[in-house]
Amino acid sequence: MKRRINPDKCVACSTCVVQCPVAEVTSKFLGPRMLGPASERFRMLNAGEDDSLSYCANCKNCDISCPQGVEVSNINMLARAEYCRENRPSFRDWILAHGELEAKLVSYFPSFLVNFGMANPISKQILDMVGVSKKADLPKFASKQFPAMFKEYKQPENLTKRVVFYPGCFIKAYAPQTGMDLVWLLNKAGYKVEYPEVFCCCGTPLYTNGFEADARKNAVKNLEELAAWRKAGIPVLSLCPSCQLMFKSEIPAFFPDLAENMESTALDDAMEFILGCINRGELDISEADTSPLDIIYHAPCHLRAQGIGFPGLDILRLLPGVHAVNADAGCCGISGSYGFKKEKYDIGMAIGSKLFDTIKDSGIRQVATECGTCKVQIIHGTGNPCDHPLTILRRRLDKKTTK
Amino acid sequence: MKHTTVVIIGGGATGIGILRDLSMRGVKAVLLEQGGIASGASSRFHGLLHSGGRYAVKDNEAARECIEENMILRRIGRECVEESEGFFVLSQQDDPAYEKPWVEACAKAGIKTEPVDVKEALRLEPNLDPGIKAVYRVPDSSVDGFRLVWHNAMSARRYGGEMLTHHEVFAIDQEGGKVKGVRARNLVTGEEVCISCDVVVNAAGSWAAKVVELVGLEVGVQPDRGTLVAFNHRFTSRVINRLHMSSDGDIFVPHGSITILGTTSFHADRPDAHEAPTEDVLKLLDIGEVLIPNLRSYRILRAFAGTRPLYVAKGSAAGRAASRGFHISDHSEEGLDGMFSIFGGKFTTYRLMAEKLCDLVCEKLGVHAECRTAVEPLIADPSPAMMEKAAKYFPVHSVPLVANRLGDAFPIVVEKAAAMKSNPLLCECEMVTRAEIEYVASDPSSHSMTDVRLRTRLGMGTCQGTYCSLRTIGALTECRVPFPLSPADNLRDFLQERWKGLRPALWGLQAREMELGRAVYAATLNIDGARDEQKN
Numbered sequence: 001m002k003r004r005i006n007p008d009k010c011v012a013c014s015t016c017v018v019q020c021p022v023a024e025v026t027s028k029f030l031g032p033r034m035l036g037p038a039s040e041r042f043r044m045l046n047a048g049e050d051d052s053l054s055y056c057a058n059c060k061n062c063d064i065s066c067p068q069g070v071e072v073s074n075i076n077m078l079a080r081a082e083y084c085r086e087n088r089p090s091f092r093d094w095i096l097a098h099g100e101l102e103a104k105l106v107s108y109f110p111s112f113l114v115n116f117g118m119a120n121p122i123s124k125q126i127l128d129m130v131g132v133s134k135k136a137d138l139p140k141f142a143s144k145q146f147p148a149m150f151k152e153y154k155q156p157e158n159l160t161k162r163v164v165f166y167p168g169c170f171i172k173a174y175a176p177q178t179g180m181d182l183v184w185l186l187n188k189a190g191y192k193v194e195y196p197e198v199f200c201c202c203g204t205p206l207y208t209n210g211f212e213a214d215a216r217k218n219a220v221k222n223l224e225e226l227a228a229w230r231k232a233g234i235p236v237l238s239l240c241p242s243c244q245l246m247f248k249s250e251i252p253a254f255f256p257d258l259a260e261n262m263e264s265t266a267l268d269d270a271m272e273f274i275l276g277c278i279n280r281g282e283l284d285i286s287e288a289d290t291s292p293l294d295i296i297y298h299a300p301c302h303l304r305a306q307g308i309g310f311p312g313l314d315i316l317r318l319l320p321g322v323h324a325v326n327a328d329a330g331c332c333g334i335s336g337s338y339g340f341k342k343e344k345y346d347i348g349m350a351i352g353s354k355l356f357d358t359i360k361d362s363g364i365r366q367v368a369t370e371c372g373t374c375k376v377q378i379i380h381g382t383g384n385p386c387d388h389p390l391t392i393l394r395r396r397l398d399k400k401t402t403k
Numbered sequence: 404m405k406h407t408t409v410v411i412i413g414g415g416a417t418g419i420g421i422l423r424d425l426s427m428r429g430v431k432a433v434l435l436e437q438g439g440i441a442s443g444a445s446s447r448f449h450g451l452l453h454s455g456g457r458y459a460v461k462d463n464e465a466a467r468e469c470i471e472e473n474m475i476l477r478r479i480g481r482e483c484v485e486e487s488e489g490f491f492v493l494s495q496q497d498d499p500a501y502e503k504p505w506v507e508a509c510a511k512a513g514i515k516t517e518p519v520d521v522k523e524a525l526r527l528e529p530n531l532d533p534g535i536k537a538v539y540r541v542p543d544s545s546v547d548g549f550r551l552v553w554h555n556a557m558s559a560r561r562y563g564g565e566m567l568t569h570h571e572v573f574a575i576d577q578e579g580g581k582v583k584g585v586r587a588r589n590l591v592t593g594e595e596v597c598i599s600c601d602v603v604v605n606a607a608g609s610w611a612a613k614v615v616e617l618v619g620l621e622v623g624v625q626p627d628r629g630t631l632v633a634f635n636h637r638f639t640s641r642v643i644n645r646l647h648m649s650s651d652g653d654i655f656v657p658h659g660s661i662t663i664l665g666t667t668s669f670h671a672d673r674p675d676a677h678e679a680p681t682e683d684v685l686k687l688l689d690i691g692e693v694l695i696p697n698l699r700s701y702r703i704l705r706a707f708a709g710t711r712p713l714y715v716a717k718g719s720a721a722g723r724a725a726s727r728g729f730h731i732s733d734h735s736e737e738g739l740d741g742m743f744s745i746f747g748g749k750f751t752t753y754r755l756m757a758e759k760l761c762d763l764v765c766e767k768l769g770v771h772a773e774c775r776t777a778v779e780p781l782i783a784d785p786s787p788a789m790m791e792k793a794a795k796y797f798p799v800h801s802v803p804l805v806a807n808r809l810g811d812a813f814p815i816v817v818e819k820a821a822a823m824k825s826n827p828l829l830c831e832c833e834m835v836t837r838a839e840i841e842y843v844a845s846d847p848s849s850h851s852m853t854d855v856r857l858r859t860r861l862g863m864g865t866c867q868g869t870y871c872s873l874r875t876i877g878a879l880t881e882c883r884v885p886f887p888l889s890p891a892d893n894l895r896d897f898l899q900e901r902w903k904g905l906r907p908a909l910w911g912l913q914a915r916e917m918e919l920g921r922a923v924y925a926a927t928l929n930i931d932g933a934r935d936e937q938k939n
Contacts (some may be wrong), residue, residue, distance in 0.1 A: 008635050008702035011916045012832060012866035030798060030828075038831050038865065039800065041660035044637040045485070048800040068915070
């Protein structure tokens with residue numbers, strides 16, 4: 001089914017072009033307005049597709065900046081999906097899109113072997129040949145992935161309130177400890193955490209890499225599970241801004257028929273939830289470590305696109321002794337798997353350079369951000385430590401409560 | 404004094420069609436046009452290539468001509484015709500009793516009709532009203548009128564045909580009851596030209612009566628104003644007609660990147676009654692909503708109007724009831740030998756009209772060459788190698804559009820783009836690059852940015868000139884294209900012409916666009932002030 005977004009709202013003001021991080025650093029991308037609403041008028045007459053479309057990173061800065069409310073990036077993603085129906089995406093894109101499946105496969109092997117297998121010069125050369133830049137630092141698989149870690153973890157008895165956790169692929173395979181930090185904090189706030197294994201990849205990497213059918217399958221599964229928890233009145237929390245955005249606004253845009261019967265397809269933001277716990281007095285932070293700590297915070301594009309403010313930064317600022325500044329330096333350049341691609345690595349690094357410089361110039365070591373791949377890119381670009389705000393929160397609380 | 408065999412007055416579809424036909428038959432001819440090519444009704448209609456279905460019941464002969472010419476134009480003018488199709492839709496408001504006689508009349512005229520299941524029709528055209536009662540498929544199509552005329556002109560040029568645009572005829576000389584020549588004024592330079600000839604053909608459309616007035620004669624041409632509305636995007640994939648006796652506002656024609664809704668029919672008191680009143684726009688929307696219920700949610704780009712040169716025999720009906728057939732007058736019957744007038748008809752049948760007229764002219768001249776306009780394509784298809792080369796210098800999805808627009812000039816523009824350091828898009832809404840604009844602007848027939856617009860679609864998309872006009876005038880000034888007007892005046896005229904079409908439908912999303920354009924040019928760039936400053 002062809003789905004079209006009415007391009008009429010665009011007044012061609014080009015605000016999105018000015019705000020587009022990709023268009024700023026490369027002429028290979030014709031720009032969001034041109035490939036979005038302008039080209040959409042020609043797609044309606046089947047005029048074909050310019051290769052430049054693959055340079056859209058789906059970072060959503062066009063949507064954020066548009067004064068007329070045009071869904072520029074969704075126009076681009078729908079067009080890419082349509083293009084990929086006729087033109088199969090590359091093997092490289094298949095690999096980058098299907099991280100969940102790969103994570104599942106490698107979970108049967110010891111992680112040091114897998115990571116050595118991926119990070120050694122020969123494998124890097126092979127990946128480079130299929131189109132994954134050898135200059136990129138791919139995230140490393142955790143020695144134990146989230147499902148296994150969660151299974152082994154004993155939550156305190158007698159917790160009466162319940163929440164569900166939707167970890168998303170990054171936390172599942174690469175950063176399970178961040179997920180466990182959330183579980184620990186929620187337990188402390190009096191919530192028992194459920195983790196239904198039926199939840200699968202939100203579909204963002206699948207859809208943006210051109211695997212629409214796979215993304216749809218996942219959406220069907222995820223929405224069914226989400227609806228069941230909704231019905232039971234139990235919130236479903238996510239830590240990943242990109243997963244949240246997929247559920248909240250991309251699933252309804254890409255698969256409107258699936259979203260039709262649901263009042264909302266959105267997950268709850270775990271950061272907002274924790275902030276609420278603090279504000280309601282459920283999570284006591286008065287005992288937190290008060291030693292001075294400077295933090296520079298990076299707001300992921302997909303968090304900014306949701307228009308819910310920066311609850312992660314708000315939490316950090318509530319902590320005694322913590323001085324947190326907002327880097328406010330735009331996109332980091334990674335956009336999921338975009339910056340790992342050979343032809344896009346330099347573009348990603350050029351986009352991120354403003355953020356890297358801001359971090360370096362601030363003189364602050366500790367960086368905080370919610371997004372897993374932003375974190376990978378920030379560490380790659382600056383060498384600074386970068387953590388999820390909740391990890392920092394736990395560190396500040398755990399010292400006093402558990403020691 | 405210039406000499407030729409035939410002088411043709413009028414550079415619309417008919418006149419240029421005649422120029423091509425005569426040139427192909429080896430008859431020397433010069434065409435004079437007071438404005439730019441196709442500046443009258445040939446570019447001011449809905450762009451429907453009629454199947455004839457619209458006329459089948461009322462004028463079966465005209466319907467038969469339409470379907471025959473429709474099939475010919477698909478063949479010879481592939482670059483100008485979108486090979487779509489048409490639906491005739493019986494809406495909830497239409498009389499079902501019209502259906503049967505219509506189907507029979509179409510069969511009689513040779514128009515293939517095929518009933519389409521309403522559910523299937525709604526799947527193909529989801530924006531149609533779900534309450535429609537019946538749908539038929541017909542071989543309607545859309546045609547770019549302006550481009551078709553230009554491609555005819557290119558073909559004519561190849562055979563030696565000559566055109567002088569912006570030349571207004573002010574006298575037709577005669578001697579002993581026979582035409583001797585034509586005198587015209589170059590409206591750009593003010594120079595006068597005299598052309599001696601044996602035959603004068605008046606193909607001035609709505610201006611035909613004014614032309615014969617020069618020799619003290621009369622013709623039954625009544626200009627009839629038709630208003631049309633252009634929308635920002637295609638919301639149908641095929642031509643949509645109402646299945647009823649043809650009336651106002653009952654045709655939607657998807658056209659390149661836009662959709663056109665037409666048309667009204669009002670008596671016009673002059674041939675250049677090109678103002679589109681707001682009442683007409685509102686009326687069209689009211690009627691159009693019957694087929695497309697969401698019509699008012701779509702953005703209107705602009706409204707425009709043209710005048711049909713209707714043929715009205717003395718004492719017969721005018722307006723929509725008038726004949727859509729064409730008529731040729733040999734004025735030797737009125738005592739002026741060598742002068743012919745052709746008027747009435749429809750864009751779809753322009754080629755046939757030209758053929759019939761040229762047959763008469765050739766008979767008079769004793770030329771026996773056969774008409775070949777129906778067999779030879781207007782322009783040669785671009786080679787696959789050239790298309791591939793173009794993809795390196797133009798956005799890939801714009802290449803077929805650019806090739807179709809440019810016709811013969813496509814390879815030249817591709818080579819030009821290849822030689823340039825870069826070939827940026829100056830008009831993003833309609834995907835026009837600098838190489839194309841520079842080339843067209845340098846053509847001798849281009850005198851202004853508006854002439855460039857007509858051939859390239861510069862400024863005809865979403866922003867209606869807000870972004871591309873400044874970029875274009877900058878580029879043209881930089882490469883020193885000699886236009887009679889100063890850059891500031893050129894820009895002002897261009898924008899005013901764009902804004903003229905915006906005013907009658909100035910609400911909703913387009914009002915926002917207009918405000919942006921006004922802020923950029925009137926406020927920030929003080930476009931009117933710049934002109935006044937130069938005058939002082």
